[in-house]
Amino acid sequence: MAEQVVRPAGAGHEALFVALACAVIVALAAAVIGARQTPAQRIEVAAHQLDARDDLLAAEQGLYADLRLVPGELADFGDRPPAVTELAEALLPPFVADVGTAWRGDHAWTLIEHGAASAYLGLSAAPEVAGSMLLRLSGPADAGEADIWLNRSPSASPPARLDTEYLVHGGWQQVVTHFDAGATRHRH
Amino acid sequence: MPDALPSFPRRRMLAGLALACALPARVFAAVPKRDKPLRIGVTLHPYYSYVANIVGDLAEVVPVIPAGFNPHAYEPRAEDIKRIGTLDVMVVNGVGHDDFAERMIAASEKPNLPVIESNADVPLLAATGLAGRAGSGTVVNPHTFLSVTASIAQVNTIARELGRFDPANAAAYQANARAFARRLRQLRADALAELAGVPNAEFRVATIHGAYDYLLREFGIEVTAVVEPSHGIEPSPAQLKGTIDRLRGLDVKVIFSEMDFPSAYVDTIRREAGVQLYPLTHISYGEYEIDKFERETARNLATVVRAIREAAQ
Numbered sequence: 001m002a003e004q005v006v007r008p009a010g011a012g013h014e015a016l017f018v019a020l021a022c023a024v025i026v027a028l029a030a031a032v033i034g035a036r037q038t039p040a041q042r043i044e045v046a047a048h049q050l051d052a053r054d055d056l057l058a059a060e061q062g063l064y065a066d067l068r069l070v071p072g073e074l075a076d077f078g079d080r081p082p083a084v085t086e087l088a089e090a091l092l093p094p095f096v097a098d099v100g101t102a103w104r105g106d107h108a109w110t111l112i113e114h115g116a117a118s119a120y121l122g123l124s125a126a127p128e129v130a131g132s133m134l135l136r137l138s139g140p141a142d143a144g145e146a147d148i149w150l151n152r153s154p155s156a157s158p159p160a161r162l163d164t165e166y167l168v169h170g171g172w173q174q175v176v177t178h179f180d181a182g183a184t185r186h187r188h
Numbered sequence: 189m190p191d192a193l194p195s196f197p198r199r200r201m202l203a204g205l206a207l208a209c210a211l212p213a214r215v216f217a218a219v220p221k222r223d224k225p226l227r228i229g230v231t232l233h234p235y236y237s238y239v240a241n242i243v244g245d246l247a248e249v250v251p252v253i254p255a256g257f258n259p260h261a262y263e264p265r266a267e268d269i270k271r272i273g274t275l276d277v278m279v280v281n282g283v284g285h286d287d288f289a290e291r292m293i294a295a296s297e298k299p300n301l302p303v304i305e306s307n308a309d310v311p312l313l314a315a316t317g318l319a320g321r322a323g324s325g326t327v328v329n330p331h332t333f334l335s336v337t338a339s340i341a342q343v344n345t346i347a348r349e350l351g352r353f354d355p356a357n358a359a360a361y362q363a364n365a366r367a368f369a370r371r372l373r374q375l376r377a378d379a380l381a382e383l384a385g386v387p388n389a390e391f392r393v394a395t396i397h398g399a400y401d402y403l404l405r406e407f408g409i410e411v412t413a414v415v416e417p418s419h420g421i422e423p424s425p426a427q428l429k430g431t432i433d434r435l436r437g438l439d440v441k442v443i444f445s446e447m448d449f450p451s452a453y454v455d456t457i458r459r460e461a462g463v464q465l466y467p468l469t470h471i472s473y474g475e476y477e478i479d480k481f482e483r484e485t486a487r488n489l490a491t492v493v494r495a496i497r498e499a500a501q
Contacts, residue, residue, distance in 0.1 A: 062405035098380040103408035177311040182287040
């Protein structure tokens with residue numbers, strides 16, 4: 001009995017077209033993804049600065065968040081920066097002596113004033129948990145806005161001056177932060 | 189370059205108020221005089237409480253998401269987008285928990301509706317889970333509304349910005365915000381006072397949902413592990429086994445679970461890893477109420493205090 005193999009018309013072509021279509025779709029998808037990709041933006045900070053998000057320990061991040069609120073609260077205390085005890089009585093962290101203080105480095109807080117400049121200094125009893133911190137309220141012309149500094153040295157001591165150059169030379173690092181809108185938002 | 193403390197006046201709020209009064213007229217020229225109360229949109233329950241406490245009865249607070257929806261799985265509906273057309277301004281979390289708001293505004297009758305970025309002055313923490321491990325420095329943990337300190341920072345920002353839209357009531361908004369902040373500080377102080385004398389156990393904690401880093405930072409506690417592989421995503425069986433092994437290896441004794449969105453696999457973790465489970469609330473479920481944030485924050489603080497006390501025993 002004679003057999004004749006009848007191949008579907010254009011079978012080879014169909015397979016080729018399907019393969020080509022797949023390749024085109026994959027290439028297009030890759031091109032679109034590649035075109036829309038944005039590099040992860042890293043905020044670079046200066047050598048004397050620390051990024052609050054990436055460079056601080058957990059306890060330091062908590063203290064930093066608390067300290068940032070302090071300058072806005074000082075209006076209730078008159079013209080001069082209040083003593084630490086007054087801030088504690090107003091329940092302002094991190095000046096309140098509670099476990100929130102004890103477990104985050106057990107800082108000893110004092111108000112230091114040098115001329116027109118003043119700052120709240122918290123010397124850490126446990127630098128491995130959280131370094132010593134300095135909330136500089138005002139200072140020489142280079143200081144600008146209130147800011148927060150960190151020194152992880154176990155031998156950190158009260159700075160004799162509060163200008164930026166002196167603090168940097170003394171091993172203090174300015175803590176900075178930045179805002180990032182939600183990753184799936186368009187208007188940043 | 190990042191800012192050190194961008195939003196704070198150097199010394200005195202009074203000086204700031206005086207400065208605001210002295211600002212050129214053009215700053216406020218674009219703000220029309222209001223003949224009816226401001227209508228302020230909010231997306232999440234904590235923001236309803238924040239704004240309601242700030243404005244009192246001087247403005248209207250309008251939740252954009254109806255009560256009962258899970259904000260993790262919310263898909264904007266036509267009627268919700270329609271409601272945006274009636275607003276004067278929208279207050280947003282803006283750092284990942286309500287990104288849908290931007291698209292809703294764009295699709296609404298008011299695509300240029302002003303938005304208040306509540307978290308503009310909050311030092312944001314890195315995202316937890318896969319997003320955090322990917323090392324993307326711009327993906328942040330959006331749960332700032334679960335901490336007292338970050339909430340006060342947001343309340344201050346919202347009050348200041350609302351004052352720009354409604355200058356006639358700006359002083360009242362500021363005063364209300366300060367009173368609200370004092371009550372929040374009292375909540376935190378009361379909770380921490382209950383831990384007086386408890387030794388620093390340095391115990392390790394895990395959380396089911398990557399939501400509580402901001403809150404636990406106030407106690408000096410760092411989250412060792414987060415069970416959910418990504419925000420609001422349940423782990424696969426393989427991931428669950430890996431998590432249980434990790435909890436055992438890290439000697440985690442306490443795990444904070446999710447009160448509002450319970451999952452069956454949490455019991456498996458408790459049983460297999462031998463950890464103690466403490467449920468916290470995400471403050472994102474149920475009716476919108478002015479005192480919801482204070483009530484549920486007090487409950488969260490009490491739960492953390494109980495976990496610490498029992499772990500120290």
